[in-house]
Amino acid sequence: MTHHQGDPRGELSIRTLAMPADANPNGDIFGGWVLAQMDIAGGIAAGQRARGRVATVAVDAMTFHLPVYVGDVLCVYADLERIGRTSMTLWLEAWAQRGRVGDRVRVTEGRFTFVAIDDAGTPRPVPPEEGT
Numbered sequence: 001m002t003h004h005q006g007d008p009r010g011e012l013s014i015r016t017l018a019m020p021a022d023a024n025p026n027g028d029i030f031g032g033w034v035l036a037q038m039d040i041a042g043g044i045a046a047g048q049r050a051r052g053r054v055a056t057v058a059v060d061a062m063t064f065h066l067p068v069y070v071g072d073v074l075c076v077y078a079d080l081e082r083i084g085r086t087s088m089t090l091w092l093e094a095w096a097q098r099g100r101v102g103d104r105v106r107v108t109e110g111r112f113t114f115v116a117i118d119d120a121g122t123p124r125p126v127p128p129e130e131g132t
Contacts, residue, residue, distance in 0.1 A: 008093050008106070010079030013041035017100070018072045029068035034108050035059070038092045041076035046088050046114035049080060050126050054114040057087065062110035072096040075104075086123040087115045 014037065022033040039056055046054040068074060075095045082089040094108040118124045 008077040010077040042112040045078035050116035058113040060111040
């Protein structure tokens with residue numbers, strides 16, 4: 001399989017350690033925990049681009065390739081694919097560094113859409129890129 005080879009797509013958004021409390025009885029990390037880490041990473045990247053609050057509005061094309069284990073360092077990378085008037089679509093990849101020092105493998109990927117919101121939670125335009 002080639003889905004776990006190569007380099008991550010996008011910029012590193014977060015790194016975190018998979019802990020025993022995040023595991024199921026088999027010792028694998030819950031998929032929901034991985035999904036939550038990806039949502040956090042995407043929210044950070046989208047919020048930086050939107051220069052403010054964002055909310056997740058869709059998760060599409062989510063694929064789990066390999067398990068994450070207790071002791072793995074999970075790194076999530078974000079690549080901005082599209083900017084609309086109030087929304088942004090990001091491609092997110094989660095990579096696990098096995099046992100904190102081992103091989104790095106792509107474990108999960110997906111497309112997340114965020115909307116820029118104001119303090120009242122109402123959609124607002126995504127500002128133009130700085131310098132344009």
